[in-house]
Amino acid sequence: MLWSGWGDPAQARELPEQVRVLLRDLLGVRPPTAPASTLESVRLPPVALTGARLAALAEVVGPGHVLTGHEDRVRRTRGKSTPDLLRMRAGDGSDAPDAVVLPGSHEEVVALLRLCSDERIAVVPFGGGTSVVGGLAAAREGYAGVIALDLRRLDRLRSVDAESMVAEFEPGVRAPEAERLLAAHGLTLGHFPQSFEYATLGGFAAARSSGQASAGYGRFDDMVVGLTLATPRGAMELGRAPRSAAGPDLRQLVLGSEGAFGVITSLRLRVRRAPAERRYEGWRFATFAEGTAAVRALAQEGPLPAVLRLSDETETMIGLARPDEIGSGGSGGCLLVSGYEGERVGGRHAAASAVLTRMGGEPLGAEPGQAWEHGRFSAPYLRDSLLAAGATVETLETAGFWSNLPRLHDAVRLALLGELGSPLVMCHVSHVYETGASLYFTVVTAQDADPLEQWRRAKTAVNAAIVAAGGTISHHHGVGRDHRDAYGAEIGPLGAAVLRAVKAELDPAGILNPGVLVPEG
Numbered sequence: 001m002l003w004s005g006w007g008d009p010a011q012a013r014e015l016p017e018q019v020r021v022l023l024r025d026l027l028g029v030r031p032p033t034a035p036a037s038t039l040e041s042v043r044l045p046p047v048a049l050t051g052a053r054l055a056a057l058a059e060v061v062g063p064g065h066v067l068t069g070h071e072d073r074v075r076r077t078r079g080k081s082t083p084d085l086l087r088m089r090a091g092d093g094s095d096a097p098d099a100v101v102l103p104g105s106h107e108e109v110v111a112l113l114r115l116c117s118d119e120r121i122a123v124v125p126f127g128g129g130t131s132v133v134g135g136l137a138a139a140r141e142g143y144a145g146v147i148a149l150d151l152r153r154l155d156r157l158r159s160v161d162a163e164s165m166v167a168e169f170e171p172g173v174r175a176p177e178a179e180r181l182l183a184a185h186g187l188t189l190g191h192f193p194q195s196f197e198y199a200t201l202g203g204f205a206a207a208r209s210s211g212q213a214s215a216g217y218g219r220f221d222d223m224v225v226g227l228t229l230a231t232p233r234g235a236m237e238l239g240r241a242p243r244s245a246a247g248p249d250l251r252q253l254v255l256g257s258e259g260a261f262g263v264i265t266s267l268r269l270r271v272r273r274a275p276a277e278r279r280y281e282g283w284r285f286a287t288f289a290e291g292t293a294a295v296r297a298l299a300q301e302g303p304l305p306a307v308l309r310l311s312d313e314t315e316t317m318i319g320l321a322r323p324d325e326i327g328s329g330g331s332g333g334c335l336l337v338s339g340y341e342g343e344r345v346g347g348r349h350a351a352a353s354a355v356l357t358r359m360g361g362e363p364l365g366a367e368p369g370q371a372w373e374h375g376r377f378s379a380p381y382l383r384d385s386l387l388a389a390g391a392t393v394e395t396l397e398t399a400g401f402w403s404n405l406p407r408l409h410d411a412v413r414l415a416l417l418g419e420l421g422s423p424l425v426m427c428h429v430s431h432v433y434e435t436g437a438s439l440y441f442t443v444v445t446a447q448d449a450d451p452l453e454q455w456r457r458a459k460t461a462v463n464a465a466i467v468a469a470g471g472t473i474s475h476h477h478g479v480g481r482d483h484r485d486a487y488g489a490e491i492g493p494l495g496a497a498v499l500r501a502v503k504a505e506l507d508p509a510g511i512l513n514p515g516v517l518v519p520e521g
């Protein structure tokens with residue numbers, strides 16, 4: 001993973017000429033004047049942990065598993081949001097952990113949390129490091145130091161119960177490896193977020209992730225039938241039946257807890273048979289409103305394809321649903337990509353096609369669907385090229401009920417236009433439910449003299465607009481630090497007090513990911 005950008009450096013993308021022209025002529029983008037930092041010149045704070053504390057950590061995990069090298073620390077500094085990347089490109093490593101600690105078992109995690117609690121060392125659980133909401137930047141004031149608890153050594157598939165269709169994994173397994181391990185049993189999770197290549201199962205659970213095929217396979221939190229949580233107060237085992245009426249479901253308290261309540265050390269996940277067949281295709285709708293009505297009809301009447309992604313007019317024109325051919329120009333209207341997976345998909349395809357035709361859709365055949373499938377993980381690579389060219393590009397998302405979706409859409413757009421002047425704002429609907437859907441925005445704007453402050457203002461305005469328009473502050477990216485205040489507004493003072501009470505019980509010394517998720521009192 002590129003330390004100041006996204007993904008495998010070998011897959012870095014050049015900006016097509018049409019995009020360069022668009023950036024210059026439409027948005028007024030100019031190349032930045034300051035050169036980007038090198039890894040070696042990133043400025044890190046001195047290691048705050050004493051030798052005795054580092055030795056105590058090493059006693060738990062073994063000496064080779066406590067790292068304080070420059071590159072080790074740089075690579076665990078923050079996540080992969082655009083502000084995170086802008087800071088790294090500017091050489092700002094001020095949020096770096098003092099040490100990276102790599103536990104090899106659940107028992108070691110429990111022992112580390114006890115030690116860190118006694119010594120007031122802040123602990124940031126670190127999965128794939130792909131958070132885009134400031135979930136990996138702990139507050140350090142009042143702590144003896146900060147460690148990144150990198151879970152990569154907890155990387156095993158522990159068991160497969162093919163009768164119940166449940167697989168038990170350790171949390172540090174990255175998504176491609178999980179799919180590879182399951183494929184050997186003819187199974188799949190079906191969880192394919194755009195961060196698929198690097199994110200971990202523990203991170204998916206901790207941030208309540210949702211993948212591109214969520215319409216067919218469900219959100220990640222739907223897949224978690226059981227889990228183990230390590231806390232400074234000991235461990236919790238949750239989920240012993242597919243459904244239960246034994247009081248409130250405590251799993252829901254852990255899912256989305258972003259390392260603030262404990263460390264997930266094991267996950268029992270519902271799995272599916274690997275699909276025998278996959279069929280992807282495209283449809284065109286005249287307007288976003290028409291397309292939205294069509295995907296609502298599918299969500300409410302069925303049958304729902306596994307993948308359903310409706311781009312608005314601007315996103316369709318730019319070609320963002322086909323990142324491998326971006327800038328080649330869309331064909332007008334709004335592109336819907338639908339994908340069917342499983343056994344005998346023909347019946348479902350025919351029934352869904354009848355609904356889409358009735359709702360005004362024009363079939364475009366297999367090619368646009370296959371182009372989307374081919375480029376489905378490549379859009380993040382473009383962000384690095386755009387940043388280098390002097391454009392800020394960022395994504396944000398929300399969700400709401402169908403009846404409120406147009407209002408929510410307008411509110412986010414207006415907030416972005418109000419703060420950024422004339423940015424390019426694109427949107428798609430990609431996760432649909434009977435009662436509503438998520439809206440996913442991509443924004444591109446020319447960087448001004450202080451792009452971090454420029455984006456902070458825009459983000460603050462959007463957060464306020466989402467809360468005021470009755471949407472949720474996140475459908476799948478989570479809360480982190482960036483959404484914490486808006487989350488507080490969403491759940492209200494009593495909800496925030498409940499979260500603080502839970503944290504006080506599980507983490508009395510407040511060492512777990514301080515500053516993330518839990519609204520201040």
Ligand SMILES: Cc1cc2nc3c(=O)[nH]c(=O)nc-3n(C[C@H](O)[C@H](O)[C@H](O)COP(=O)(O)OP(=O)(O)OC[C@H]3O[C@@H](n4cnc5c(N)ncnc54)[C@H](O)[C@@H]3O)c2cc1C
Nearest residue numbers: 127128129130131135193194195200202203209210259264
């Ligand atoms: C380019 C890009 C595309 C993305 N696309 C999507 C998408 O399509 N869908 C989507 O849902 N998200 C997406 N994301 C967001 C991100 O990938 C998800 O939030 C993912 O769930 C994070 O997983 P991770 O392993 O990288 O976790 P990290 O980023 O390492 O951690 C995320 C949070 O969870 C905590 N955490 C991690 N592991 C554990 C654990 N075992 N126990 C307790 N806490 C833990 C961390 O402390 C942090 O607060 C995208 C991000 C990027 C950069």
